[in-house]
Amino acid sequence: MKKLIIATRGSKLALWQSEFVKAELEKAHPGLEVELSVMMTKGDKILDTPLAKIGGKGLFTKELEEAMLRGEAHIAVHSLKDVPMEFPKGLKLGVITKREDVRDAMLSEKYGCLEELPQGAVVGTTSLRRRMQLLSLRPDLVIKNLRGNVNTRIRKLKEGEFDAIILATAGINRLGLASEVRYFSPISKEHIIPASGQAALGIEIVDDAEVEDLVSVLNDADAIVETMVERDFVTLLEGGCQVPIGVNAQVFGDFLHVKAIIGLPDGSEMISEAMSGTRADFVTLGKALAQKVIDKGAKELLERAEKIALSEIF
Incomplete structure (x- = not known):
């Protein structure tokens, strides 16, 4: 492949992220041309309505995904915290980059x-x-x-x-x-636990072996471990952006620690839990922590939270 096309939103942050990936890929693969295809998403157009009320963070990815499925782009660069847990057939999460400050x-x-x-x-x-x-x-x-x-x-x-x-x-x-x-x-993570995937970039790709091989150089081992734990936690809770969920995992050598919080939007009721394990436990730790809060009534609490958010806040 001589040319790789990145589908991107036009906001300054989205362009920074795509330009960063472009530069890193061109540095890793001399001779590869990387081009940006800038497009407007529904989430960029509707600025007077909270995302939870109009479909969630997927509003920032849908148009980019459609461009990739039409063959007009090979990859899209997102803030990982905005990336839905499931992907359309033909697309996949190909890269999780090194994290910036997660706070x-x-x-x-x-x-x-x-x-x-x-x-x-x-x-x-x-x-x-x-x-x-x-x-x-x-x-x-x-x-x-x-x-x-x-x-x-x-x-x-x-x-x-x-x-x-x-x-x-x-x-x-x-x-x-x-x-x-x-x-x-x-703000200290002791005071506010970040969102799942916060501070990592997620590169969504067409399900193609050559494309996946090209972009794989940008994967970060620690970020993959941490964010997979966080995304597993959210997936098991079936929590989207309409509900308040904070979860953060951190690798310390061979040690892995994750803490999470869920509750009502006004902070009057919350469930918080933490678990630790080895780095090798990353495939089970997020699910185990989710089950721990589910056993404490997390799903019922999140159902109430969603109703409150949509009827009273938004």
Whole structure:
């Protein structure tokens, strides 16, 4: 193969991710031409409605997948946390890249950390996972929905619509936007557990041996172990973006630790659990942790969470 085409969204973060993969592939395979095919997805067009109400994060991948199935592109680069657990026939998850900083971060023009936010401060996020954990820490906060790309969200913060907003640290680091606001403060995983797959890139590919061989150089062994545990956990819980789920696995040499939290969007009821094992346990650890929270009533709690989210929040 002499030419590889990447289907990508047109947002600054999506383009950064695709350009990064393009450069890495061209470096690994001298003589290979990599081209970007930029397209608009439904998730990019509908900016006034929360994702959970219009179909979830798959809205950012559907058009890219259709282009690949039509033979117009070979791969698509996504933030792994946005990648659905199942793929259309003919496509597969070919690569999981090395992770950036997995933590969420608070951005503010006035306050340096969550503890400094005054009573009743307005915080922007559309993530039910973040909402749940923020309100469990600070029930007094007013959480308001925040859509748009990273730059749009920062603009809304600077225009005074919010006292603070919560974004993924990885996206801010990749775009070099930390200096755009007065305070950029990553939040400890002890306070807010990240989303499944956060800070890794997932490269979706056509189910073709040559394409898979070309892109496999970008796989990261630790990231594969960690994110497979996280994705297994979410899959067994049957949890999409309409429910609040935080799960994070981390490799420490041959040791593997995973912790998770699920609950209601207002943080009033939550189930949190953790498990440890060896690196070799990654094929079972996520499922085992999911079963542990299911035995505590997790599925029933998530059903209530989804109803609350769709009827009261969105």
